[in-house]
Amino acid sequence: MDQLAALLDGPRAHGAFLLRSILDPPWSLRIQDEAPLSVVAQVRGESWITFDGCEPVRVEPGRVAIVRGPEPYTVADDPATEPQVVIHPGQRCTTLDGESVYQAMDLGVRTWGNDPGGGTVLLTGTYNLEGEVSRRLLDALPRLIVEPGGPLIGLMSAEIVKDEPGQEAVLDRLLDLLLIAVLRAHFAANEAPGWYRAMGDPIVGKAMRMLHNNPAHPWTVAALAAEVGVSRASLARRFTDLVGEPPMAFLTDWRLALAADLLREPDATIGSVARKVGYSSPFALSAAFKRVRGVSPQQHRAGAVT
DSSP states (O other): OOHHHHHHHTTOOSSOEEEEEEEOSSOEEEEOOOOSEEEEEEEESOEEEEETTSOOEEEOTTEEEEEEOSSOEEEESSTTSOOOEEEEGGGEEEETTSOBOTTTTEEETTEEESOTTOSEEEEEEEEOOOSHHHHHHHTTSOSEEEEEOTTHHHHHHHHTTOOOTTHHHHHHHHHHHHHHHHHHHHHHHSOOOHHHHHHTSTTHHHHHHHHHHOTTSOOOHHHHHHHHTSOHHHHHHHHHHHHSSOHHHHHHHHHHHHHHHHTTSTTOOHHHHHHHHTOSSHHHHHHHHHHHHSSOHHHHHHHHHO
16 A cells, blocks of 8 residues: 555545536636545536635646635636535535535536536535544645546546446445546645655665555664665665655554554554554554643543534
């Protein structure tokens, strides 16, 4: 597993909210669903995405916007068009006065809008993210990314209106593929995070994948260096230069992020989580968790539940 795979391992679509919107100007949607991550593909027409207090960003046909929440934003045919519909948490759709518009704007299978022949067609997918692994990686993304979507937009457009056996799984995977394609395009054209650049390094990338795939192993810098075929000093220097932190600090952060997510599972014990992420005892995990995160595993679990 690499960092981009880890990014998707939390937000990987499972019955994700997916919707085709067909709209005729003037239209404006106020999005305040608090979704951590949304994908908006422009099939036809154009849209403008505006975060409060920021300049509007144009989304042309064939392009995809990745929106990192939970801050509200507006999607409209024109930045000057006042919002007409509000999208609330749980994808509840109302007028500005709170009146439901879902049935009035229902246009069929996963399709919604104000005119079945409208000039604008959008495909929207919303991920519901929970977990430290997802959060720590999503924090590296800007609030808005707009990149070409390629042929995946056409494929998703054709599949989203089908109601066939297994269709939910098909759409989930298409949404994941579209997200990966857009993130790859963005990182190729812009200053990528250190962890992403490091993945392409033949030495550090291999070391990162080994730490990700087997966090429970009793890793040392020397053991990791032997596995990738370089000296301990060389690996430590190269890893720190590319990733921004030493190998063991990176491993600790990864182990504790995994532990934080595993502790959310109802049947997990601190002992079982400790073994899975490479700590010799519940006490060792608790001490590391408290030192780095400022709370005990029990306090973290209680906070996640509430």
